[in-house]
Amino acid sequence: MVWLSHDSGAGTEWRVYGGDAGGTRFSPLKQIHRGNVAQLRRAWTYKTGESDLLAPATPDASAIAFECTPLAVDGVLYISTPFGKVIALDPETGSEIWKFDSQAGSGKKPRPRAHRGVAYWEGQTGGRAPDKRILFGTRDGRLLGLDAQTGKLCHDFGSGGVVDLRAGVADRWPEMIYAVTSSPVIYKDLAIVGAEVPERPSHGPMGNVRAFDVRSGRLAWEFHTVPLPGEAGHETWEGDSWKDRTGANVWTTMSVDVERGMVFLPLGSPAYDFYGADRKGKNLFGNSLVALDAATGKLRWYFQMVHHDVWDYDLPAQPNLVTVRRNGRVIPAVSQVTKMGFVFVLDRLTGKPLFPVEERSVPKSDVPGEATWPTQPFPLKPPPLSRQAITREDVNDLTPEMKKYCTELFDSLKGGPMYTPYGLDLTLVLPGTLGGATWSGGCFDPSTGMLYVNTNELGGVGALKPQADGLPMRYRRESARGEYDRFMDPEGWPCVKPPWGTLNAVDLNTGEIVWKTPLGLVEDLEARGIPRTGAPNLGGPIVTAGELVFIAGSNDNRFRAFDSSTGKEIWVTTLEASGHATPMTYLGKKSGKQYVVIAAGGGSFSKTWSDVVAAYALP
Numbered sequence: 274m275v276w277l278s279h280d281s282g283a284g285t286e287w288r289v290y291g292g293d294a295g296g297t298r299f300s301p302l303k304q305i306h307r308g309n310v311a312q313l314r315r316a317w318t319y320k321t322g323e324s325d326l327l328a329p330a331t332p333d334a335s336a337i338a339f340e341c342t343p344l345a346v347d348g349v350l351y352i353s354t355p356f357g358k359v360i361a362l363d364p365e366t367g368s369e370i371w372k373f374d375s376q377a378g379s380g381k382k383p384r385p386r387a388h389r390g391v392a393y394w395e396g397q398t399g400g401r402a403p404d405k406r407i408l409f410g411t412r413d414g415r416l417l418g419l420d421a422q423t424g425k426l427c428h429d430f431g432s433g434g435v436v437d438l439r440a441g442v443a444d445r446w447p448e449m450i451y452a453v454t455s456s457p458v459i460y461k462d463l464a465i466v467g468a469e470v471p472e473r474p475s476h477g478p479m480g481n482v483r484a485f486d487v488r489s490g491r492l493a494w495e496f497h498t499v500p501l502p503g504e505a506g507h508e509t510w511e512g513d514s515w516k517d518r519t520g521a522n523v524w525t526t527m528s529v530d531v532e533r534g535m536v537f538l539p540l541g542s543p544a545y546d547f548y549g550a551d552r553k554g555k556n557l558f559g560n561s562l563v564a565l566d567a568a569t570g571k572l573r574w575y576f577q578m579v580h581h582d583v584w585d586y587d588l589p590a591q592p593n594l595v596t597v598r599r600n601g602r603v604i605p606a607v608s609q610v611t612k613m614g615f616v617f618v619l620d621r622l623t624g625k626p627l628f629p630v631e632e633r634s635v636p637k638s639d640v641p642g643e644a645t646w647p648t649q650p651f652p653l654k655p656p657p658l659s660r661q662a663i664t665r666e667d668v669n670d671l672t673p674e675m676k677k678y679c680t681e682l683f684d685s686l687k688g689g690p691m692y693t694p695y696g697l698d699l700t701l702v703l704p705g706t707l708g709g710a711t712w713s714g715g716c717f718d719p720s721t722g723m724l725y726v727n728t729n730e731l732g733g734v735g736a737l738k739p740q741a742d743g744l745p746m747r748y749r750r751e752s753a754r755g756e757y758d759r760f761m762d763p764e765g766w767p768c769v770k771p772p773w774g775t776l777n778a779v780d781l782n783t784g785e786i787v788w789k790t791p792l793g794l795v796e797d798l799e800a801r802g803i804p805r806t807g808a809p810n811l812g813g814p815i816v817t818a819g820e821l822v823f824i825a826g827s828n829d830n831r832f833r834a835f836d837s838s839t840g841k842e843i844w845v846t847t848l849e850a851s852g853h854a855t856p857m858t859y860l861g862k863k864s865g866k867q868y869v870v871i872a873a874g875g876g877s878f879s880k881t882w883s884d885v886v887a888a889y890a891l892p
Contacts, residue, residue: 295594306819317367339874410453431490443478467523480522494570506557520544550642574624590714614659654784705733732760772807793827825852850875
């Protein structure tokens with residue numbers, strides 16, 4: 274058997290969700306550069322046909338974005354959609370080659386769910402032609418193997434092209450969610466998969482990470498994200514609190530060090546996210562970056578970034594496999610951005626921090642039965658990318674209406690320093706569940722050591738309220754505006770002073786922030802002479818050898834390019850809807866042109882939605 278690297282073609286193609294297996298989102302292409310990017314024009318537009326399904330009356334339409342980052346492989350562009358389709362396009366014209374509907378024949382009403390992309394694998398056995406497959410996880414807990422050339426199911430994979438991911442981890446909870454919303458990752462002939470599981474109640478489908486043979490669909494290994502008796506980390510769960518614990522899952526994207534045979538798992542919170550009286554202890558491997566042997570699933574190391582999480586501070590983003598230069602040495606490292614606004618930089622081989630990390634005392638919970646952990650890790654470098662607390666003077670005062678509403682709201686809330694837990698009274702927590710950084714993640718330029726990360730300035734508001742006897746949770750986060758209320762005014766703008774969204778450049782060699790610039794605008798405020806507010810954003814950046822950072826993400830229907838050295842915005846265009854996705858770039862095989870592509874679907878906290886994939890190139 275001959276295995277073909279899924280990173281082959283790197284440079285002219287985009288074969289992996291994060292650009293390469295290590296998630297750097299760096300492209301060596303420089304046909305488009307900071308000297309000519311102002312000439313960039315729309316090259317083609319493709320519509321998935323799903324906008325008709327997102328009518329204003331659709332209850333969850335505003336909550337679902339078109340978050341896919343396409344792949345570009347061998348002259349084909351592959352995208353996935355919120356309604357469970359995989360579509361192959363001509364990357365130079367946008368014309369459709371094939372379409373596969375994972376929900377066809379289900380008899381169920383189409384319902385959208387965020388989906389960020391697919392994985393590509395290519396292998397060869399003996400003298401036969403290469404076998405090319407698309408691995409695709411679905412909203413209903415299946416892993417599909419598709420022929421990359423035809424879009425047909427590979428019938429030697431699993432059962433007729435399908436592996437039931439619920440089996441063994443979720444089959445005892447048939448009514449609970451178990452969904453794959455991010456791309457699997459590939460290591461040799463293995464597809465490694467995480468899943469979205471319930472955030473409440475405490476018990477339900479397990480968040481275990483598993484690897485499947487890409488040819489047969491057979492299970493190769495399974496890693497218990499909540500350790501079983503006898504496994505490392507089991508002692509961090511008091512009593513039987515580990516049993517049937519849901520959460521502690523990888524719902525975002527993993528990274529692979531192909532050369533060293535390692536896979537890196539950014540793990541989320543144990544359930545329930547905001548109340549942990551029934552899971553006393555540090556709760557490994559929740560909120561940890563975990564390194565495994567990619568061939569066997571054996572634990573190499575772990576680093577827990579939040580102990581006993583009660584803030585929903587999942588590790589939301591793909592780890593970036595980077596190199597750090599220290600005293601003439603080149604150190605293989607991994608950087609992890611977080612909802613807290615911290616960036617942790619660890620030695621890739623050992624998990625040891627490359628900048629000092631202090632365990633500091635943090636506020637205690639006043640909720641009966643809760644036992645928050647007395648300390649949390651604070652990296653000394655890089656500095657936090659987002660505000661972690663505010664005073665009354667930091668409240669939004671851009672207009673008299675904003676100032677009045679936000680000041681009254683601030684005065685009504687209990688607050689405190691970083692890691693103040695939600696309490697019995699309405700509490701303001703900064704950052705909230707939308708960061709800091711989010712699943713948007715960051716990108717890394719290996720030639721400069723610079724990490725680029727977009728962040729939000731959004732606080733969370735809530736109180737833990739006792740529930741009626743007989744309900745599965747003793748306390749639940751609540752507010753007048755729902756469980757996930759945010760520190761915002763009635764128009765949906767943050768109640769902190771701008772900027773509300775930023776793009777940051779961090780030198781990972783020194784741990785210093787090199788530049789920070791507002792990301793996004795508010796047209797109504799611009800018209801009133803209030804510029805550069807930044808805006809809430811979801812969807813990350815890429816960086817190219819053309820010294821450009823491309824990013825959409827912001828809640829203003831814009832797609833932008835920034836000078837990677839200075840942070841100056843040097844190109845902007847308007848999309849059909851906000852691009853709450855991460856772009857990608859590739860070189861057309863026929864034309865030799867460099868294209869930059871973004872999925873523009875709106876949704877999320879946008880007020881518009883669409884089904885557009887937009888490609889840009891020089892004229």
